[in-house]
Amino acid sequence: MNLDRISVIVTTWNEERNIGRCLDSLQGFGEIVLVDSYSTDRTLEIAGRYAARVLSHAYESAAAQKNWALGQVRHDWVLILDADEVMTPELRRELQALTEPPACAGYWIRRDSEYLGHAIRHCGWQRDRVLRFFQRDRGAYESKQVHEEVVLQGPEGEFAGRLRHYPYPDLEQHFQKIDAYTTRGARDFVQRGGRFPLLRMLVHPPFRFLRMYVLQGGFLDGAPGFVLCLLSAHSVRLKYAKAWEYGRRNGRPV
Numbered sequence: 001m002n003l004d005r006i007s008v009i010v011t012t013w014n015e016e017r018n019i020g021r022c023l024d025s026l027q028g029f030g031e032i033v034l035v036d037s038y039s040t041d042r043t044l045e046i047a048g049r050y051a052a053r054v055l056s057h058a059y060e061s062a063a064a065q066k067n068w069a070l071g072q073v074r075h076d077w078v079l080i081l082d083a084d085e086v087m088t089p090e091l092r093r094e095l096q097a098l099t100e101p102p103a104c105a106g107y108w109i110r111r112d113s114e115y116l117g118h119a120i121r122h123c124g125w126q127r128d129r130v131l132r133f134f135q136r137d138r139g140a141y142e143s144k145q146v147h148e149e150v151v152l153q154g155p156e157g158e159f160a161g162r163l164r165h166y167p168y169p170d171l172e173q174h175f176q177k178i179d180a181y182t183t184r185g186a187r188d189f190v191q192r193g194g195r196f197p198l199l200r201m202l203v204h205p206p207f208r209f210l211r212m213y214v215l216q217g218g219f220l221d222g223a224p225g226f227v228l229c230l231l232s233a234h235s236v237r238l239k240y241a242k243a244w245e246y247g248r249r250n251g252r253p254v
Contacts, residue, residue, distance in 0.1 A: 001098040004030040007073035007136075008081065011065050013037040015083035016046060017169065023050040025087035029079070035069045043083075061184065063141035063148035070136050077102075080132045084166045085111070091161030095133070105154025106134030113165040118224040122217035123232075128165075131156070146185045171227075178235045186242035190252055194243060201240035209233035 008029045012019060013036065023046075026032055032052040036044060037059035047054055057068055066080060079095075081087070091109065110129045113120050120126075131139075131150040138153045168174040189197070212218045213229040221228070246252075 001077070001095060001100050001102065003028050003092075003096060005075055005100075006030050006077050006079055006095070006133075007075040008032045008079045009035065009066065009069045009073065010052075010081050010083055011035045011037070011062070011069065012039060012043050012047075012083045013059060014039045014041045014043060016042040018083045018166065019043050020046050020049075021086055021166075022081060022083050023047065023052060026081070027051075028092075030075050031073065033069060033073050035065060035072070037065070061144070061148070062146075063144055066148075067141050070140065073136065076135055076137070078134065078136045081163070086164040086166070088162055088164060091159060091163065094159050094161040102135075102157075103155070104157035105138045106131055106150065106152040106156055108156065108158040109133065109161070109163055110158075111163045111165040113167060115168055115221075115228050116170065116224045118221070120221050120225065120228065122220050123212045123225055123228055124216040124218075126216075129158070130163075132163075133159075144188055146181055146188060174231060178231065178238065182235055182239040182242055185239045186246050189239065189243045190247045190250070197240040197243040197247070201237050201244070204240065205233040205237040208236045 006029050008026050008031070010019075010022060010026075010032065012034060016039075019034075023032065023034075027050075032050065034047050034052045034054045036047075036054060036056050038056055044054060055069075055072060057065065059065055069080075070078065108129045108131050113125050113128060131152060134150060134152055135154070139150045141148045142151050168177065209229050209232070212232055213226065218225040218229045
């Protein structure tokens with residue numbers, strides 16, 4: 001498939017640490033549309049060095065932002081990346097090797113992720129994949145506050161090539177993301193009719209840690225794996241605590 005027939009969407013908010021690396025990997029595509037949520041750092045200055053079309057749009061959720069972006073691109077086929085992701089040469093070659101039209105309506109892409117500068121090969125992250133390349137009139141993101149995914153109308157495929165993912169360069173940023181994700185996750189839980197958050201706050205975190213660290217082999221990732229599993233369990237506890245508070249505050253006891 002000719003890369004100049006593919007639109008790439010990248011969403012950003014204060015991504016000065018990541019955006020250059022991401023856009024570097026995306027040169028040669030038909031268009032790069034960067035949808036920014038009014039960054040206050042150097043994100044837009046850095047993006048200006050690349051041939052990207054920059055749009056500003058108020059952020060409601062990751063799903064809403066990406067769905068809005070889908071209506072702004074020119075080409076039928078879209079590739080969506082977060083600013084902390086990087087296109088690999090292997091994935092680029094696989095995209096170029098696709099027949100036209102592609103056999104599937106959309107394709108899953110696996111991600112190789114780093115945590116605190118170390119490759120994480122266990123903790124469940126080894127199975128991480130996202131549906132990011134699809135025909136835009138046959139896919140859209142489901143309406144969720146967190147862990148959104150594309151709902152696709154048509155057959156699905158999967159690439160062998162991968163994205164590189166750099167979600168948490170340091171603990172400060174990890175804690176900031178935990179705070180943001182758990183707030184949105186708590187609201188989503190309550191709005192979807194979730195029940196018994198206090199019980200879940202007690203039971204789910206230790207099971208999350210044991211699943212990631214023992215059953216999924218997080219102990220093989222050394223100290224970074226231990227910290228990642230511990231903070232993942234903490235984020236579960238925090239989400240349900242916030243859900244309990246959010247429900248009480250809004251007259252929706254759970």
